[in-house]
Each structure stands twice: as structure tokens, then as C-alpha cells.
Amino acid sequence: xxxxxxxxxxxxxxxxxxxxxxxxxxxxxxxxxxxxxxxxxxxxxxxxxxxxxxxxxxxxxxxxxxxxxxxxxxxxxxxxxxxxxxxxxxxxxxxxxxxxxxxxxxxxxxxxxxxxxxxxxxxxxxxxxxxxxxxxxxxxxxxxxxxxxxxxxxxxxxxxxxxxxxxxxxxxxxxxxxxxxxxxxxxxxxxxxxxxxxxxxxxxxxxxxxxxxxxxxxxxxxxxxxxxxxxxxxxxxxxxxxxxxxxxxxxxxxxxxxxxxxxxxxxxxxxxxxxxxxxxxxxxxxxxxxxxxxxxxxxxxxxxxxxxxxxxxxxxxxxxxxxxxxxxxxxxxxxxxxxxxxxxxxxxxxxxxxxxxxxxxxxxxxxxxxxxxxxxxxxxxxxxxxxxxxxxxxxxxxxxxxxxxxxxxxxxxxxxxxxxxxxxxxxxxxxxxxxxxxxxxxxxxxxxxxxxxxxxxxxxxxxxxxxxxxxxxxxxxxxxxxxxxxxxxxxxxxxxxxxxxxxxxxxxxxxxxxxxxxxxxxxxxxxxxxxxxxxxxxxxxxxxxxxxxxxxxxxxxxxxxx
Amino acid sequence: xxxxxxxxxxxxxxxxxxxxxxxxxxxxxxxxxxxxxxxxxxxxxxxxxxxxxxxxxxxxxxxxxxxxxxxxxxxxxxxxxxxxxxxxxxxxxxxxxxxxxxxxxxxxxxxxxxxxxxxxxxxxxxxxxxxxxxxxxxxxxxxxxxxxxxxxxxxxxxxxxx
Ligand SMILES: Cc1ncc(C[n+]2csc(CCOP(=O)(O)OP(=O)(O)O)c2C)c(N)n1
Ligand SMILES: [Mg+2]
Numbered sequence: 001x002x003x004x005x006x007x008x009x010x011x012x013x014x015x016x017x018x019x020x021x022x023x024x025x026x027x028x029x030x031x032x033x034x035x036x037x038x039x040x041x042x043x044x045x046x047x048x049x050x051x052x053x054x055x056x057x058x059x060x061x062x063x064x065x066x067x068x069x070x071x072x073x074x075x076x077x078x079x080x081x082x083x084x085x086x087x088x089x090x091x092x093x094x095x096x097x098x099x100x101x102x103x104x105x106x107x108x109x110x111x112x113x114x115x116x117x118x119x120x121x122x123x124x125x126x127x128x129x130x131x132x133x134x135x136x137x138x139x140x141x142x143x144x145x146x147x148x149x150x151x152x153x154x155x156x157x158x159x160x161x162x163x164x165x166x167x168x169x170x171x172x173x174x175x176x177x178x179x180x181x182x183x184x185x186x187x188x189x190x191x192x193x194x195x196x197x198x199x200x201x202x203x204x205x206x207x208x209x210x211x212x213x214x215x216x217x218x219x220x221x222x223x224x225x226x227x228x229x230x231x232x233x234x235x236x237x238x239x240x241x242x243x244x245x246x247x248x249x250x251x252x253x254x255x256x257x258x259x260x261x262x263x264x265x266x267x268x269x270x271x272x273x274x275x276x277x278x279x280x281x282x283x284x285x286x287x288x289x290x291x292x293x294x295x296x297x298x299x300x301x302x303x304x305x306x307x308x309x310x311x312x313x314x315x316x317x318x319x320x321x322x323x324x325x326x327x328x329x330x331x332x333x334x335x336x337x338x339x340x341x342x343x344x345x346x347x348x349x350x351x352x353x354x355x356x357x358x359x360x361x362x363x364x365x366x367x368x369x370x371x372x373x374x375x376x377x378x379x380x381x382x383x384x385x386x387x388x389x390x391x392x393x394x395x396x397x398x399x400x401x402x403x404x405x406x407x408x409x410x411x412x413x414x415x416x417x418x419x420x421x422x423x424x425x426x427x428x429x430x431x432x433x434x435x436x437x438x439x440x441x442x443x444x445x446x447x448x449x450x451x452x453x454x455x456x457x458x459x460x461x462x463x464x465x466x467x468x469x470x471x472x473x474x475x476x477x478x479x480x481x482x483x484x485x486x487x488x489x490x491x492x493x494x495x496x497x498x499x500x501x502x503x504x505x506x507x508x509x510x511x512x513x514x515x516x517x518x519x520x521x522x523x524x525x526x527x528x529x530x531x532x533x534x535x536x537x538x539x540x541x542x543x544x545x546x547x548x549x550x551x552x553x554x555x556x557x558x559x560x561x562x
Numbered sequence: 563x564x565x566x567x568x569x570x571x572x573x574x575x576x577x578x579x580x581x582x583x584x585x586x587x588x589x590x591x592x593x594x595x596x597x598x599x600x601x602x603x604x605x606x607x608x609x610x611x612x613x614x615x616x617x618x619x620x621x622x623x624x625x626x627x628x629x630x631x632x633x634x635x636x637x638x639x640x641x642x643x644x645x646x647x648x649x650x651x652x653x654x655x656x657x658x659x660x661x662x663x664x665x666x667x668x669x670x671x672x673x674x675x676x677x678x679x680x681x682x683x684x685x686x687x688x689x690x691x692x693x694x695x696x697x698x699x700x701x702x703x704x705x706x707x708x709x710x711x712x713x714x715x716x717x718x719x720x721x722x723x724x
Binding site: 118119179182303308 | 582
């Protein structure tokens with residue numbers, strides 16, 4: 001069948017099971033948009049800024065487990081996606097980005113709206129392509145999806161010159177992708193797993209440290225099974241939240257800079273640290289030399305570069321988290337674990353004691369405490385909502401006080417920490433998980449970075465609920481200034497902030513506000529009940545800080561407490 | 563940890579942009595490249611990059627893994643500590659006043675160099691061999707005054723195919 005490039009693209013999207021595309025048109029992709037008019041089975045969501053498109057594709061991927069897709073024009077359309085691509089890359093999220101490009105004959109001429117987006121995104125994509133020949137188009141798209149979703153997932157960009165889109169070629173669905181240089185290792189080495197079994201049996205004070213890799217591989221059931229079977233308490237990175245039930249008695253809470261006292265203490269004292277799907281980010285380890293100083297460290301990861309990158313590891317296991325944990329469970333089943341409860345008692349008692357003496361805490365007074373808003377949201381939703389977050393204190397309080405049940409329910413820009421991520425990601429998540437309550441926990445600063453996407457939410461009837469913890473500050477930076485810069489609040493106080501309630505109304509959404517603690521519950525309940533998108537503006541304590549806090553570069557044991 | 567020099571032989575897809583993926587990886591992650599040479603292999607769809615880099619064992623391990631992670635990298639071999647042959651070529655433009663000409667030619671002969679260009683006041687000598695040999699020639703030429711050097715960077719192959 002002879003087809004135009006634009007139609008080959010759409011055929012391949014259907015072939016890959018894509019039903020939703022987030023995008024924004026322009027000259028270089030006008031022919032693709034023209035072809036889209038007839039592609040009834042592809043739902044195109046017109047965002048209001050290309051950064052919104054890429055974050056939405058990211059949120060969609062996380063909530064649905066499918067590959068997120070984004071389509072933008074050349075030049076400024078392409079550069080507007082770079083922050084979102086970098087965020088997806090840091091968090092290993094499978095997205096495919098199609099960018100328009102000037103015709104091949106003009107490439108390199110500084111043509112109108114030409115940028116070398118392949119060059120720009122080389123260090124922040126898993127791989128990228130410039131398609132120079134329409135006959136390569138179908139195969140390239142097939143490879144792009146394959147690379148994005150397999151192994152350690154990540155964003156893949158495909159740059160499409162306008163003449164390639166308009167040229168025709170014989171179309172046949174390409175066969176299975178085989179790349180001689182790309183073959184992720186899924187199955188772990190059994191010898192290494194046997195060493196882990198041995199370590200588990202000898203350990204007196206073991207801890208499991210789980211990360212985004214567990215969620216990405218859907219290994220949460222296997223993780224839970226392992227923890228319960230061997231009675232090992234679990235902590236996780238920000239990206240790992242939801243991989244283990246936040247209400248389980250073995251749950252320690254998050255680890256690291258704003259981790260719980262008991263998680264940071266447990267890791268500092270443990271004699272065995274079994275890590276799965278983590279990359280030992282500096283926000284987690286604090287001072288590397290004093291991280292888990294008494295522990296034998298096991299690291300399970302599908303990406304060999306993650307292993308031994310930041311900290312020395314005793315037992316490396318290269319493999320998919322789900323498969324590795326499942327095989328580990330089978331090996332443990334052959335062992336006698338009957339005495340394990342007694343064996344762990346003193347360790348679990350110690351942890352319980354840390355929890356009792358130094359829990360997460362705040363005091364609710366006359367002014368609304370941001371933590372109280374999140375706790376109330378948790379109570380009202382029973383932990384069933386998908387939580388997207390912005391970046392800053394709001395993100396950390398969400399991580400601390402919203403106890404998650406499942407993976408894919410905590411959608412946050414973890415590695416990059418990109419303000420403006422939350423609202424578009426929530427919109428994408430809502431498109432990927434219709435019928436589920438999606439809440440964006442936001443700061444008054446971050447929400448203003450992509451507020452325009454409220455129009456997208458209203459237009460496509462994606463009923464996301466935005467909870468603004470309005471502290472009048474770039475709170476997280478203010479907190480650092482308070483603690484480490486003698487309260488010199490340089491450029492962190494907002495002298496003017498829009499009226500978010502009126503803003504919501506201007507966009508055609510609902511706006512609600514709570515200024516007193518006794519209003520919080522009612523406003524949240526009303527907001528959740530509303531049919532469409534809602535902004536809830538909570539006027540919170542301006543100078544509340546997130547605790548515990550490990551100062552940057554300090555050992556995680558050295559926490560500042562409330 | 564001690565830094566050591568490593569000789570890597572990297573097979574890559576012979577495609578535009580591949581070299582920039584590799585050099586970008588090195589600059590982005592702060593690894594260093596001491597020398598680099600690239601050319602097609604017997605199979606024209608594959609190029610061989612021969613690279614000398616330096617780092618602690620942990621860094622060299624990362625370099626190896628990070629290179630392997632690039633989709634266009636087919637194979638990375640660390641030749642350090644294995645049996646291999648390595649050659650490098652240098653063109654050396656050395657001052658050659660009449661009273662020094664005989665001496666320069668003698669040194670060049672000892673190292674099996676070849677004079678490839680002669681001027682009133684200079685010779686350009688081509689030398690090839692391993693890095694040490696070229697450094698030795700350079701040292702001996704130094705007293706005459708070296709005007710310019712062009713070095714290729716090493717190329718290498720394992721002695722036996724494993
Ligand atoms: C795009 C971007 N710019 C700057 C920063 C640095 N930064 C981190 S947190 C923060 C403050 C965020 O303020 P707000 O959204 O109001 O959240 P709060 O901390 O007050 O909850 C800033 C400026 C960032 N993470 N991302
Ligand atoms: Mg704020």
C-alpha cells in the first residue's frame with residue numbers, strides 16, 4: 001500500500017496501540033494534523049503549551065502503564081518540550097516525542113523554525129532519531145516504541161522533516177525489532193540471588209530499599225511478598241512510593257533528605273540493605289561515605305550503569321525487578337523461615353520505638369497547616385486517589401502524609417524536580433485513568449508555571465482537582481534561606497499572587513478557598529464532589545518547614561527535627 | 563583510588579551523530595578522552611573507535627557500562643591488560659639547520675622514521691609505533707626545536723580473536 005509519511009505515522013501509532021496523543025500544531029507538522037482529522041481512533045488532546053504536552057504524556061504513561069505520546073512542531077515547539085523530556089529521562093518514563101523539522105534540503109541552513117532538536121536532546125533521551133527517508137519511517141517508529149518501553153524505559157524522540165512527512169512510500173507493518181546492540185537483561189543471575197538468600201538468613205537488621213524500578217516493572221506484589229515472608233521493613237525513594245503499601249506495619253516511610261526518622265535511622269543501622277530499582281540519588285544517600293555504613297548492600301537493577309555508580313555494592317544483580325524479586329521469593333520458599341519472626345523481633349521493636357519517639361509531626365493551630373490539608377485529603381479519599389505533585393514543600397508533604405496503596409498513584413518529577421510538572425501530568429494521568437480521582441498537590445509558585453493547562457482540563461472534561469498549598473512563598477527555597485542563610489529571604493516571597501479562585505472561574509473551572517482550619521475538610525469534600533476541574537486554594541502557614549531535614553551533604557542520620 | 567590509563571576498542575554503528583553521542587557522554591559526565599581515532603571496519607556499516615581514557619576503577623567501569631548503554635554502541639572491549647598491538651603515527655616538523663641535518667636523519671633512521679617533506683630550515687618526519695616510541699622521538703628532536711606536531715592517536719587490535 002502506497003502511503004504518505006503522515007499516514008504511515010498514524011498507522012504506526014494505531015499499530016502500537018496508541019489512542020491518545022498530546023500535542024500542539026505548527027507549520028512543520030500541519031500535514032500530520034491534517035491527516036489526524038480522519039484518524040477517528042486517535043484522541044488528540046490540544047494542550048496550551050508544549051511543555052504541557054510532554055508532561056501530560058509522562059503522567060499518562062505513569063497512570064496507564066502505556067507509552068505516552070506527544071506531537072509538536074519544529075523549532076520553538078520542539079525546544080518547549082526539553083524540560084519535560086529531561087524529567088521523563090531522569091524518572092525513566094516511556095514516552096515517544098514526535099517533533100516536526102524543516103525539510104531535509106533546508107537542514108543546517110538556519111531555516112525558519114529550525115533547531116537541531118536531535119542534538120539538543122541527545123543527553124536527555126534514551127535514544128533519538130532524525131528520519132531522512134520516508135522508507136525508514138515505519139521501522140524507526142517501531143524501534144522508538146520498542147526502545148521507550150523495554151529495559152529501563154525512557155523518552156525517545158523522532159524528528160520528522162516536512163518533506164519526509166509528505167513523501168510517499170510502500171507501507172508494510174515492520175516485523176519485530178531486533179537491534180544488535182540493544183538487549184536488556186531481564187533475567188537475573190541465579191548465583192547472585194543465592195548470595196542474597198544467604199545474606200537474608202544471616203541478617204539481624206535487614207532493610208529493603210525500593211525505588212521507581214519496582215513500580216515500572218510492576219513488581220510491587222513480589223516486593224510485598226518478600227518483605228512479609230522474610231519480615232524485612234521497607235523504605236523507598238520518592239520515585240518508589242506506592243511500590244509498597246503505605247499502611248503496612250513493615251512500612252518505614254520515605255528515605256533521605258525529607259525521609260522519616262525511622263527510615264533514616266534504620267538504614268543507618270541496618271546490617272543488610274536490599275535495594276531494588278533505585279539509583280542512590282544524592283537526595284537519598286546524603287553523605288555517601290556514611291550511608292548504610294554497617295550494611296552489606298544488594299542492588300537489583302535492570303540498568304547496569306545504575307549499579308555501583310554512586311556507592312560500592314556487595315552483591316550486584318542485573319535484572320528486571322519483578323522477575324528478580326519473584327525468583328528471590330521462590331528461592332526463599334525452599335528455605336526454613338519459621339524462626340524469622342522471633343529473629344527479627346528486636347530489630348522491629350527498635351524501629352517501632354523510633355516511630356513512637358520521633359514520628360512525623362506538626363501542630364495544627366489557628367492557621368491551616370499544609371500537612372493537615374494532605375492528611376485530611378488522605379482521610380477523605382482513603383488513599384485511593386492518584387496524586388500528582390508540583391515541586392517543593394508541597395511535594396514533600398504529599399510524599400510524607402499521603403499513604404499510597406499502589407504504584408502509578410504518585411506522579412512526581414522526582415529526578416529533575418521540574419516546577420510546573422504537576423498540573424499537566426495530572427491531566428495526562430486523568431486521560432490515562434478515566435474515572436479515577438486525580439489530585440494535583442501544588443505550591444502557589446509551581447502552579448503558575450503551567451496554569452494555562454487548566455483550559456485543557458476544562459475543554460476535554462478531565463476533572464482534575466488542584467490543591468494549592470498557598471504559603472505566599474517559594475517555600476522550599478525559603479526554608480533553605482531560613483535554615484542556612486539567616487532568614488535572608490531573597491526573591492522568595494511573592495509580593496503579588498493572582499486570586500486563584502477567580503482564575504479558576506476565568507478558565508471555566510470551579511474555584512474554592514479555605515482560610516481557616518475548620519474549613520479544610522468541607523472545601524476538600526466539596527472539591528472532590530465537583531464534576532469538573534477544580535482549584536482549591538488553601539491559605540496555609542507561610543513559614544512552615546518540612547521536617548525531618550538532612551542538610552545537603554550531611555549523613556542521613558543527622559536530621560534536623562521539628 | 564588510583565587513576566589508570568585504559569585503551570578501549572569500541573565498535574559502533576557507522577551513522578551520522580554516533581561520534582557526538584560518545585563524546586557527549588564523556589563531556590556530560592566529566593570523563594576524559596586522551597586520544598581518539600575513528601574509521602570504518604571491514605563491514606562498512608560498522609566503525610571502530612579506539613580511545614585512550616583515564617580514571618579510577620569505578621569510573622572505568624561506569625565508562626564501559628555507559629558506552630554499552632548507547633543504542634549505537636555494539637561492543638566495548640577494554641584492551642588494557644590483554645594482548646594487543648597498538649600503533650600511532652605522528653608527523654613532526656622539526657627545525658633542521660644544515661649543521662643538524664645529519665643528526666636528525668640518523669635519529670629518524672634509528673626509529674624507522676621517514677622524511678616526508680624537506681624545507682630550507684626544516685624536515686617533516688613521519689614516525690609510527692606505540693605511544694612510547696613516538697614520545698622518545700619527540701624527546702630526541704626537542705633540542706633542535708619542534709615547530710609543529712600532528713599525532714593520530716592510537717589504533718589497536720587484540721592479538722587473538724577470543
Ligand atoms: C523549573 C524550576 N525552577 C526552579 C526550581 C527551584 N525550586 C525548587 S522548589 C521551589 C519553590 C517552589 O515553590 P512553590 O511551588 O510555591 O512550592 P512550596 O515549596 O512553597 O510548597 C523552587 C523555586 C525548580 N525546582 N524548578
Ligand atoms: Mg509556595
